[in-house]
Amino acid sequence: MTEEIQKKSPLKRFMPLIIFGLLVALLWYGLGLNPRLVPSPLVGKPAPEFELPLLNASGKFSHEDLKGDITLLNVFASWCYACRQEHQAITQLSRKGLRVIGFNYKDKAADATAWLRQFGNPYQVVAQDLDGRVGIDWGVYGAPETFVIDHNGIIRDKRIGPVDQEYISEKLMPLVQQIRSEQT
């Protein structure tokens, strides 16, 4: 019986080990994935139609207003702790000249105003989605979330969770450059 085993080619002998190794690699990779990062089916599609009142300003904001320039639509709320975490990065992007629109999700006008006074207001305008109804159309399921919308009003990316330096340098900036090159 031992002779029999030795006759086998080395590949065959190690096959179970190889299969086991592949399985371990697959499961290990799976463990590292974040189940919260649900890819949005909206990426690549036009922004959903909506019209929302503005915070502390008259007038409305609609999907039509998104067109014309690259826009970051930043879903935030005063009750959202992670929004404070990313607020500096958002402010920095706004200072760099990116158009940043606030999407105040399931919040109260007074709370949002106080929050912006405390942490600074980087937004060109803030659209109020008090009941979260428009949020559903955008597939929002928490805050913060950030959508990158191009000059044609097409959603190009969705960031779930706080915007950080890694996201900005690795995903956002290359994407912004790509859109700019498409623009010209």
Next chain:
Amino acid sequence: MRVIVFLVMALLLTPPVVAAPVVTYEFASEEQEALFNKLSNELRCLVCQNQSIADSNAELATDLREEIYGMLQQGKSEDEIVEFMVVRYGDFVLYNPPMKPMTWLLWFGPAFALLAGFFFVVRIIRRQKKAAVAEMSSEEIERLKALQSEAQSMIKTEDSRDI
């Protein structure tokens, strides 16, 4: 001490209180209610991902139940409502994922693994049987036969003694 043990045990025996969402909806028909229950049980709550939107107390789940209820009132069909959810949140919201190339592994993977396992087991057993036969030399086979006939005769003699 006994009292404490008793109390702890009593505590362990109490069934966990399930806080069911309290909003009650009124339906035009039983069918509509059944459809509402079916849909909200088949759709995943994205906030607490291992709960359906029927189970979850998350605000988003409440909103989505409201949304489904509203659509049912408007006379929307099951497919239309599922479509509404998938367009916004992707296939991930479906506890019952659709069959398409992306999900083939999900649908057929387990059956495939079972079949492959079965195939390997059969192959290994067959090979071992073959190897067991092939391993005996002609001398051994002779000896085995001799032993078998010896045993046979022994059984016979034993039988006759008993009678």
